[in-house]
Amino acid sequence: LVSTWTRVYFDARVWKARPWALLGVPLLVFAAVFTITWQLEGVGHRLLDSAILYWATWHFVAQNWGLLRIYQRKSGEPETSWAVRLERPILLMSVAWCLFTRLDTGPRVLFGAEVFWLPLPKPLLDGLLLWLVGLSVAYLVLRVRAHRAPHGRAGWVRAAFLACSFLGFFVPFQCITTDDTSAFAAAAWWHGIQYLGIVRHFHVNAWKAGVDPKARVVSWLGQPGLGRAALYLALLWALAGAVYGVIWALSLVTRWGFFEWAGVVWASLTLSHYWLDGVIWKLRRPEIAQTVGLDVPALQPSRGAPSVAA
Secondary structure, three states: OHHHHHHHOOOHHHHHHOHHHHHHHHHHHHHHHHHHHHHHOHHHHHHHHHHHHHHHHHHHHHHHHHHHHHHHHHHOOOOOOHHHHHHHHHHHHHHHHHHHHHHHHOOOEEOOEEOOOOOOOHHHHHHHHHHHHHHHHHHHHHHHHOOOOOOHHHHHHHHHHHHHHHHHHHHHHHHOOOOHHHHHHHHHHHHHHHHHHHHHHHHHHHOOOOOOHHHHHHHHHOOOOHHHHHHHHHHHHHHHHHHHHHHHHHHHHOOOOHHHHHHHHHHHHHHHHHHHHHHHOEOOOHHHHHHOOOOHHHHOOOOOOOEOOO
């Protein structure tokens, strides 16, 4: 979560360009979470946990979709390729099957509260799995046929990425059924490692020209090398520690204890993170495309280009 701050708030030019989206909305999110927790109690807990579950699932899968598109465009494989066209439905259907099957079988609990859900007919879930298997077989056949193409090897890397993405959702939704916190942490863990790599890659490319006086801290930490990377991680730990310090201080001067405040702050920062990422990681924006190493002209014809992490 903190790594998003270095992407948004450590360069004033970024948040000043869109103050409402990058400052106003997070403040509204905090106000909403605080009010819901204060006024609705048990129902509010359930409402917030439901929002986090469904938005987190979309957030995680959208990040994988963005990475797939970066790999595809850098490999030179055209978007008109049938293999490329199948990647999005395979990714979305695999995640949908993992989520909806868990909601069907239960438990449907996140952080101690049962989430809101709608029961789906069993034949619909079986049909979804059948379509997923069929599309996956067709995708593998297309990959075999394109093996000798210039982009053939990159295609197999993306196929492996799709398989890893499926496992990343299958394990928490289907294998970890006795501890909802551990299940969420398992999904958030691999997602977080991905995200740290994305932000680090962005910073290194964004500050190739050297330290920028208008973003001195983040541009200095964004220089290449393990030393700067270690210091960047140390900054993230320090900022996270400062957040916990604020939570502890609030628990001393209010009637809420540490865990109540921790829940409000964490939920607010998590939902704000999902929102901010949907704003800042649009590949259709030329400056973002260039910074992650894509040719801007290749992006222009694509409508509804994905975000790296929406």
